[in-house]
Amino acid sequence: MISTGNDIVSLNAINITRTKQYRFYSKILSPAEKTLYNQAAFASIPFENFVWLLWSIKESAYKYLKRIDPGLVFIPIKFEVTRLLVPSRYTFANFEGIQTEGAGFGNMPAFKGVITFGNNTLYSASLMYRELIVSVVNRDENLENIYWGVKLIEENDASYQSIAVRKFLIDRLQHILHLDGLVMGKTPVGMPVVLNGGEELAVAVSLSHHGRFVGYSFQLGDS
Amino acid sequence: MTRTEILSELKKVFAPYTTNKEMLDSINDETDLIKDLKINSANLVDIIIDAEAKYDIEIDYDSADKIINVGTCIDLIMEKLNQDK
Numbered sequence: 001m002i003s004t005g006n007d008i009v010s011l012n013a014i015n016i017t018r019t020k021q022y023r024f025y026s027k028i029l030s031p032a033e034k035t036l037y038n039q040a041a042f043a044s045i046p047f048e049n050f051v052w053l054l055w056s057i058k059e060s061a062y063k064y065l066k067r068i069d070p071g072l073v074f075i076p077i078k079f080e081v082t083r084l085l086v087p088s089r090y091t092f093a094n095f096e097g098i099q100t101e102g103a104g105f106g107n108m109p110a111f112k113g114v115i116t117f118g119n120n121t122l123y124s125a126s127l128m129y130r131e132l133i134v135s136v137v138n139r140d141e142n143l144e145n146i147y148w149g150v151k152l153i154e155e156n157d158a159s160y161q162s163i164a165v166r167k168f169l170i171d172r173l174q175h176i177l178h179l180d181g182l183v184m185g186k187t188p189v190g191m192p193v194v195l196n197g198g199e200e201l202a203v204a205v206s207l208s209h210h211g212r213f214v215g216y217s218f219q220l221g222d223s
Numbered sequence: 224m225t226r227t228e229i230l231s232e233l234k235k236v237f238a239p240y241t242t243n244k245e246m247l248d249s250i251n252d253e254t255d256l257i258k259d260l261k262i263n264s265a266n267l268v269d270i271i272i273d274a275e276a277k278y279d280i281e282i283d284y285d286s287a288d289k290i291i292n293v294g295t296c297i298d299l300i301m302e303k304l305n306q307d308k
Binding site: 009013014015023024027052055059073074075076157158209 | 264265269288
């Protein structure tokens with residue numbers, strides 16, 4: 001079964017003071033995960049960014065696995081990031097323009113991670129800009145077949161985010177698949193699906209929004 | 224503390240994080256925090272921390288799976304309050 005999972009964290013929307021407090025981050029990070037931050041490569045990255053980077057990886061993994069196990073509940077600390085590599089010569093960059101999209105991460109400065117939940121092992125890639133963190137996960141270490149996008153939107157209210165992220169995804173899918181009239185639907189447990197003439201497309205999609213950022217990831221099926 | 228009293232206090236806990244303010248006045252046990260109150264999942268830990276402070280309880284990660292709808296939140300808080308007696 002194909003699946004996909006993504007997450008976005010708007011760094012302008014987080015509470016930095018609270019994130020640094022033990023009672024907060026200890027509900028997200030395990031003691032072993034906290035030691036990942038001691039790597040020299042993380043020296044230039046604020047701790048609050050590290051916490052939310054792991055959060056975004058964990059939520060992406062949760063979304064990926066929930067498509068397979070609809071009864072799954074998100075308990076961040078039960079998802080364990082066991083490896084996290086900082087891109088070489090990493091420096092903070094601004095999120096330029098309105099949107100960016102890709103398939104895989106090529107030569108982009110992505111944080112590469114490994115995350116486990118029970119017997120499941122997933123691989124993650126994350127981009128960290130000054131304004132946001134975006135993550136995607138995949139069962140395969142190769143993420144080149146994972147399509148993703150991030151967009152800055154005008155407003156941050158829930159209904160605007162919802163409409164904007166769906167349009168963003170549909171526009172990309174229609175372009176790639178050379179189709180018109182695709183619409184979004186939901187499974188009984190609320191997982192997003194894409195419909196073509198009422199039929200569900202063989203594509204796994206994941207949506208995320210936070211603050212004024214929205215994003216998607218998808219993986220195409222065989223048919 | 225009764226369920227009604229906890230429900231009343233929970234509205235204040237949810238208020239800073241919901242974008243669906245109109246629904247806050249009419250929440251009941253079935254109200255889903257994410258789907259109905261439109262609370263971003265990134266704020267669920269904030270809600271746990273705020274509830275811990277308000278009721279002087281500790282909510283460990285094994286209990287966090289009960290932060291789904293208003294009814295399960297009330298159940299969890301009542302359970303923790305009774306543990307502390």
